[in-house]
Every structure is written in structure tokens, then in C-alpha cells.
Amino acid sequence: MSATPDSTSPAIELVGIEKAYGQAPAVRHLDLTIAQGEFFSLLGPSGCGKTTTLRMMAGFEFPDAGSIRLDGHDVTEVPAHRRQVNLVFQKYELFPHMTVRRNVGYGLKVRRVPRAEIDDRVDEMLETVGVGAFADRRADQLSGGQQQRVALARALVNRPRALLLDEPLSALDVKLRKRMQLELKSIQERLGTTFVYVTHDQEEALLMSDRIGIMNDGRLLQVGTPREIYGTPADPFVADFVGELxxxxxxxxxxxxxxxxxxxxxxxxxxxxxxxxxxxxxxxxxxxxxxxxxxxxxxxxxxxxxxxxxxxxxxxxxxxxxxxxxxxxxxxxxxxxxxxxxxxxxxxxxxxxxxxxxx
Amino acid sequence: MKPNRIVAALQLAPASVYYSALFGAPLLVLVAYSFYTTENFDFVPEFTLDNYVTAWTSEVYRTYFIRTLRISAITAAVIAVVAFFYSYVITYTLRAHRSLLYFFVLVSMFGGYLVRIYAWRSIFGTEGIANSALMSTGIIAEPLDLLRNGEFAIIIAMINFYLPLGILPIYAAMQNVGPGQIEAAQDLGSSRLGAAGKIVLPLALRGVTVAFVFTFIATAAEWLTPQLLGGTEDQMIGNRIAYQFGAGFDWPLGAALAVTLVVVLAVLLGALFTVVRRWVR
Structure with a gap:
């Protein structure tokens, strides 16, 4: 059930994005193209503008200038609920009053997918992320790792054009985080969905990504494969931020x-x-x-x-x-x-x- | 008893003593009176069900009960809806100003009942501000019945008096629903309104129910507001009860009416809680 792209256009294109909060610039003249099926990470220290960039892709923030294209279509002004991307939140944000099954089926129900199809897709996705056994538990009765998987399923079940992940593993302990990194990567490869992954953890970015974009102070400093970023950093900040030097x-x-x-x-x-x-x-x-x-x-x-x-x-x-x-x-x-x-x-x-x- | 039980009992003692002495005991006296017999404007401890027969079968009292429940239900429902949206806005939309907006709610309780009820009296009425203002601007030629003293005036004034009582529990319940959960619902395709209905409302429903129940009980027991704003026609059951304990000199009937009101409220609100609990699950 891989998400085959409609077009040969890139999954996401950001062109000349500017964003400021009052006087404080958050993102400065950012151009970025993310290919279909790519695992792309935005890496940088906190406050570098990576989360703002991701939230603009999701439709929760809107750029002051520039445009955002999804599968070749301009979505710059399209609000979150009408964009075909889904976000995995840092704190999961599951709905505590619903069961796991209803959480995961929420997006399909809102989009009026037939009941039987919702059930099938939800069950399949719960198996894919490995929480099939907890389908009828309430979301607030799960451990952190289980909640993480449910949050992933709740987003992926909608077959988004791209999945956006905002530091999704930062709340997990080291051992679980390492395991989830590998699992996330393998789920991404299996489904073929474009992943845009925001993190401040350079090891995580190097391990999982096809390409990495390094941000600092609102600017995208370098985009490249993990090897390029680590081996031939284009900028002193990149060199220093990724690995020891x-x-x-x-x-x-x-x-x-x-x-x-x-x-x-x-x-x-x-x-x-x-x-x-x-x-x-x-x-x-x-x-x-x-x-x-x-x-x-x-x-x-x-x-x-x-x-x-x-x-x-x-x-x-x-x-x-x-x-x-x-x-x-x-x-x-x-x-x-x-x-x-x-x-x-x-x-x-x-x-x-x-x-x-x-x- | 285990030590922590003793501590708990001591902690409960002030409230329990206060309520049993000053609420429970008088209530029992009231229940006892409701079975007394009236003779020559006095009552004697002779068991009778006559008072309840009158309270339950009389056309007059039924009219008062139904009017009371209608006024209270409308008031409590309007308050629950208005309080929900007010709490929603100060919790999420205008989050940065929520302390100030919350303070406004508390300020609205400062005014004092008497000042406000006389303000409302000058607004409503045949010669009230509402009617004269509309007539002087030429919008209406004759005073509107709606703006005279009556049910509408009672409801509007009671919404003003009891709105803070509705906002407080809903606002408190909403603090458990983070803005992130609303964003998650939007991300999954819900509009803002959809997210408010499918995520915030169910999670804050306990608070909404409490707001409805508080204001329903408080307004169903009202007698001063309908006395001053109800005109000659639209009095509530509280006015009849007050009358029987005053000029009417029929305490047993007044007690039977009061007990009936308590029972009706208990049954209705019990049913409401049951329905809400089912619905949440």
C-alpha cells in the first residue's frame, strides 16, 4: 500500500520562504526541494527555525513571503485541515477520551471514508506499527512508546502525501529511541511515504535520513546526504554541529x-x-x-x-x-x-x- | 480505625458538622412540616398527605412548576453554551490575555445583587429603558411585550447573574485539553469548529454538565428575581413557596412544594448525569 505519487513533481517545494514573529525573524529566505519517497531531516539547534518550517509545511503557520508546493500544487494559503500532509507531534497529542482504534480512525472518519474501509485500514496500520494488541485500550492507558506508535499510525493511516514528524522520539528513553529510529526508517521504506523529520539529534539524523538539511538562525546552511554533511560540511557551523571537530x-x-x-x-x-x-x-x-x-x-x-x-x-x-x-x-x-x-x-x-x- | 482514616475524618468534620447542623437538620424539619395539618392559620403535628396532593394535582402549582423548569432549563442551557465559547476563547484563541479575561468573569460578580436587579428593573418594563429607547429611535411604535416584565426579562437577568457560575467549571475542565490536541484534530482534517465539537466538548463535558446543573439548581430556587422582574403573571415556584411561608400562612403546603421541587430537581439531574456518562463512553 505504498503511497504512489500522483505526479513526477517533488513531494514538497519551499521557495523563498520568509517568516518572522514580530521583529524576530524565524526563517530567512529558505529554498528547499524534497523528493518523492525521501526521508528528509531538518537538523539544527533549538530555535533555529526547523519546527517553524515544519509547521509551515503542515499549514499551522503561514509564510510572510514565498510559496509552498505539495506535489506541484501551491498550498501556501491552505490551512492544516485541508492539506494532504499529516504531522506527528512531539507530545503525540492523542485524544485521551478515545480508544486507540478511534484515535487512528479519526482522520478517515472526518473525511467520510466508509466504515468498513476505516476498520480495515486502521487494523492494518495498527499491525504495521506494532500496536494491534492495544486497539481497544484508551489512549491514556498506554506507555510512552506505545503512544508514539499510535501517533504514527494515526497520521500514516490517512496515506498523506508527506508525513511530517516533529522530534517524535525526544520523549522516549535512549534504548527505546534507538529501536524506534530503526523501525521508523523501515516503516518509511516499506510504505514509500515521504518523511520530513525535525530533530536536534545529529546522530539520529545521520542514521535515518536520505538527505539532511542543516539549519541555524533561520537559515538553511547545507542540504546533502549524511556522508556529504559529515564529510564535506559546507559551512563552519555545519562542521561543528554535526560530529566532533x-x-x-x-x-x-x-x-x-x-x-x-x-x-x-x-x-x-x-x-x-x-x-x-x-x-x-x-x-x-x-x-x-x-x-x-x-x-x-x-x-x-x-x-x-x-x-x-x-x-x-x-x-x-x-x-x-x-x-x-x-x-x-x-x-x-x-x-x-x-x-x-x-x-x-x-x-x-x-x-x-x-x-x-x-x- | 487506621490513622489515615482518622485524619480523613477530622478533615471532613468541619464541613460535615456545618452541613448536618445548618442544612441537613432544617431540611428534615421541612420534610416533617410537609406532613403536618393546617388548622386556622396554624399547623399541628397530625400526619396528612393533603399537602402533597395539593402540590402535585393542583393546576395552579403545575403551571408554576412547569414555568420554573422551563425558565431554569433555558437559562442554564444558554449559560452552558455561552460559557463554553467564552472559556474556549480565553483558553485557546486569546490565550495570551486569559488572566485578564478570567478576571473579567470574577469582576462581573462584584456588582452586588441589589444594584444589578434594580438596573434590570429600569431596563425592562412598559416604560423601561429598552422599550423607550426603541420607541424614541422609531424602530417600534408601541412598547414590546417581550421587553416588559415577564419570563424573557427573568431569563436575561438570571443569565447575567449566573454566567460566572457556568464559566468557572467549564474553564477549569478545559485546562486539561491542550492546544496541541486541537491542532492534532485539525491536522487530521477537522475544522476549528469540528475540533471544538469532537475533541474539546467531550473532554470538557463534565465541566459543561456541572455548569448546567449548578445554574439549573440555582435558578430553579430563585424567587427574588421573578418577584422583581416577573410582573404580575410570570412568577416562579419559589414565589409560591415564599408566599406560603409568609402571607399565605400555610407552612405545611410551602414545605410540600419545597420538597417536591428538591425531588423533581434530583430526578431530572440524576437522569442528565446518567445520559452524559453514557454518551462520553
Missing amino acids: NAFEVEVRKVGGRVSGVVDGSPVDVPSSASTGKRWRIAVRPERMEVGPAGRKDALHGRVTELNYLGHTLQYSVETAVGELVVRAGAGDVEREPGSAVSIWWAADAVIDLGEATP
């Missing part, structure tokens, strides 16, 4: 015919955009850095200040000429005790370009 400045010089960054007398790789004679900001992820015995050529040199055992990894803090760096190594590697001198190096493709350093 060792960022530092190097002097760009020609060393032996190659353009290199020079740190502590040793040449290191710099992005091709770097020009000689300038100071450049680069960054390397902790797990892309290698740590080894002191004295290695073309490497940074430093001293271990801290060694933490994290189960699957070893995490070092190393004092170097560019400041303290965090380096992660496999737990099977040789452990280097605090105080020992080490070399740190990385592959050329591990370098993230943060642009010319501002003096």
Missing part, C-alpha cells in the same frame, strides 16, 4: 613544489582552494586522525594529556602547537599513556575546508 589554522606555503599548510614546521595537506601566503582554517574529525610514536615526518607533534577508555574506542587529548586536539583510536590499538610524546597525522581526504582565516 578539531579545527585549527595553518599557514599556506609552497613546500617542495606542493601547496601545503605548515604547522609546527611540518607540512600538512590543505584543501585545493587554499592560496599561498594566507592563513587557512581547516578541520579534521577525531576519528580520522591517527596517533603514533613520536618523530614521524610530516606530522603534528604533541604530548598526551588525557586517555579515556570509551568501550569501543580510546579517546586521547593531545596538546600540540595548534592547541588541544581530540583523537580517537580503536580500542585494540596500543595505548599511549598521558605524558608520552606522540605524532598525529591524517589522510588528505580527511581535511575539512573552513576557508581563509579571519585575522
Whole structure:
């Protein structure tokens, strides 16, 4: 029962969206296209405008400027109850006076779907999300995880053109959250419905999404696959927000015919955009850095200040000429005790370009 | 008794003592009087059912009972509807100003009964403000019967007096229904009005029922408002009861009428609660 799109148009298009609350801008000139059947996440810190953007897609907020298209149709001014999208609320917002079955059937009943069809679709959806056994319980007699699944079923049973999810897992404990992440992803793949998922949890976004849009301060900073976002962040904020980062400045010089960054007398790789004679900001992820015995050529040199055992990894803090760096190594590697001198190096493709350093 | 039972009994004591001494006991006396016999404008403790026979079979009293229930039912129903929408607006639509709007409800109770009833008396009546204003603007040529003293005037004035009593329980019940649940209903295709009917009303129904019952009981026992606004015709049963305990000098009949009113109200409201409970399920 996959939701086959009516058209070859994108599921959702936002064009030049502006939204302010009084004097405070919430969303600034946002353009975004979400493809049919895509799992798209809007990721950013609280107050970045991601929830406002989602609520504009749902029809609870209306943009001051710009337009919203759903399956190619302009819905900018269409209110929530006449938009063919459904929202899974952060606090679920189930109707406490109704049974699970009546909660899930609510949208179909409002749209005057025949009784028999409602029953079939509700039962099928309750099985899909795994709460078939609780169909006749009242909504306020369910655990948090069960309520989450009912909220999902209540939205999906309407076969929306797109399902919008507003931090739906944030109220669950870690273990349940991890399980629901995988389940949500597999339900999305099975149904083929377009999902737009708002979260501030970068791991969650990386794990579940086909593509991620990173927002900060009302702006959409970068849109890309998890690999692109993590590996080649387009913006210092993106680089810093998604994953951990060792960022530092190097002097760009020609060393032996190659353009290199020079740190502590040793040449290191710099992005091709770097020009000689300038100071450049680069960054390397902790797990892309290698740590080894002191004295290695073309490497940074430093001293271990801290060694933490994290189960699957070893995490070092190393004092170097560019400041303290965090380096992660496999737990099977040789452990280097605090105080020992080490070399740190990385592959050329591990370098993230943060642009010319501002003096 | 377990210690917490003793504590609970002590906590209940002030209210129980107060109500048994000052409400329960007089009520029993009243019930006793209703079976007494009247002789020469006095009554003697001689058991009789005559008072109830009069109260239940007399055409006159039936008219008063029916008028009373009609006035109270209309008043309580109008109050329940108006109070529901007022509570809805201050809880959801104008959420930012709800303290102020809630304060207005309380302020409307400050006026004092006498000031307000005389204000209403000057508005209604053949020569009242309502009729003279309409006549001076030329909208009507003759005073309207509707705006003279009578049922309509009683109902309008009692809505004014008892509306806060209706708003308070409905407003309290609505605090349990978050704006998110209304949005959820809208997201699933309900209009704002649809969401109010399918989500807010059932969840606040207990409050709406309490509002209806409070105002129904309070208005059914009214006698001062109909005395001052009912004109010569449209008196309520409270006026007849007051009369029997006053100029009428027939306390047993007055007591029988009062007990009958209590029983009728108890039966009607019991039935209402049963229906509402079924409906919610």
C-alpha cells in the first residue's frame, strides 16, 4: 500500500520562504526541494527555525513571503485541515477520551471514508506499527512508546502525501529511541511515504535520513546526504554541529613544489582552494586522525594529556602547537599513556575546508 | 480505625458538622412540616398527605412548576453554551490575555445583587429603558411585550447573574485539553469548529454538565428575581413557596412544594448525569 505519487513533481517545494514573529525573524529566505519517497531531516539547534518550517509545511503557520508546493500544487494559503500532509507531534497529542482504534480512525472518519474501509485500514496500520494488541485500550492507558506508535499510525493511516514528524522520539528513553529510529526508517521504506523529520539529534539524523538539511538562525546552511554533511560540511557551523571537530589554522606555503599548510614546521595537506601566503582554517574529525610514536615526518607533534577508555574506542587529548586536539583510536590499538610524546597525522581526504582565516 | 482514616475524618468534620447542623437538620424539619395539618392559620403535628396532593394535582402549582423548569432549563442551557465559547476563547484563541479575561468573569460578580436587579428593573418594563429607547429611535411604535416584565426579562437577568457560575467549571475542565490536541484534530482534517465539537466538548463535558446543573439548581430556587422582574403573571415556584411561608400562612403546603421541587430537581439531574456518562463512553 505504498503511497504512489500522483505526479513526477517533488513531494514538497519551499521557495523563498520568509517568516518572522514580530521583529524576530524565524526563517530567512529558505529554498528547499524534497523528493518523492525521501526521508528528509531538518537538523539544527533549538530555535533555529526547523519546527517553524515544519509547521509551515503542515499549514499551522503561514509564510510572510514565498510559496509552498505539495506535489506541484501551491498550498501556501491552505490551512492544516485541508492539506494532504499529516504531522506527528512531539507530545503525540492523542485524544485521551478515545480508544486507540478511534484515535487512528479519526482522520478517515472526518473525511467520510466508509466504515468498513476505516476498520480495515486502521487494523492494518495498527499491525504495521506494532500496536494491534492495544486497539481497544484508551489512549491514556498506554506507555510512552506505545503512544508514539499510535501517533504514527494515526497520521500514516490517512496515506498523506508527506508525513511530517516533529522530534517524535525526544520523549522516549535512549534504548527505546534507538529501536524506534530503526523501525521508523523501515516503516518509511516499506510504505514509500515521504518523511520530513525535525530533530536536534545529529546522530539520529545521520542514521535515518536520505538527505539532511542543516539549519541555524533561520537559515538553511547545507542540504546533502549524511556522508556529504559529515564529510564535506559546507559551512563552519555545519562542521561543528554535526560530529566532533578539531579545527585549527595553518599557514599556506609552497613546500617542495606542493601547496601545503605548515604547522609546527611540518607540512600538512590543505584543501585545493587554499592560496599561498594566507592563513587557512581547516578541520579534521577525531576519528580520522591517527596517533603514533613520536618523530614521524610530516606530522603534528604533541604530548598526551588525557586517555579515556570509551568501550569501543580510546579517546586521547593531545596538546600540540595548534592547541588541544581530540583523537580517537580503536580500542585494540596500543595505548599511549598521558605524558608520552606522540605524532598525529591524517589522510588528505580527511581535511575539512573552513576557508581563509579571519585575522 | 487506621490513622489515615482518622485524619480523613477530622478533615471532613468541619464541613460535615456545618452541613448536618445548618442544612441537613432544617431540611428534615421541612420534610416533617410537609406532613403536618393546617388548622386556622396554624399547623399541628397530625400526619396528612393533603399537602402533597395539593402540590402535585393542583393546576395552579403545575403551571408554576412547569414555568420554573422551563425558565431554569433555558437559562442554564444558554449559560452552558455561552460559557463554553467564552472559556474556549480565553483558553485557546486569546490565550495570551486569559488572566485578564478570567478576571473579567470574577469582576462581573462584584456588582452586588441589589444594584444589578434594580438596573434590570429600569431596563425592562412598559416604560423601561429598552422599550423607550426603541420607541424614541422609531424602530417600534408601541412598547414590546417581550421587553416588559415577564419570563424573557427573568431569563436575561438570571443569565447575567449566573454566567460566572457556568464559566468557572467549564474553564477549569478545559485546562486539561491542550492546544496541541486541537491542532492534532485539525491536522487530521477537522475544522476549528469540528475540533471544538469532537475533541474539546467531550473532554470538557463534565465541566459543561456541572455548569448546567449548578445554574439549573440555582435558578430553579430563585424567587427574588421573578418577584422583581416577573410582573404580575410570570412568577416562579419559589414565589409560591415564599408566599406560603409568609402571607399565605400555610407552612405545611410551602414545605410540600419545597420538597417536591428538591425531588423533581434530583430526578431530572440524576437522569442528565446518567445520559452524559453514557454518551462520553
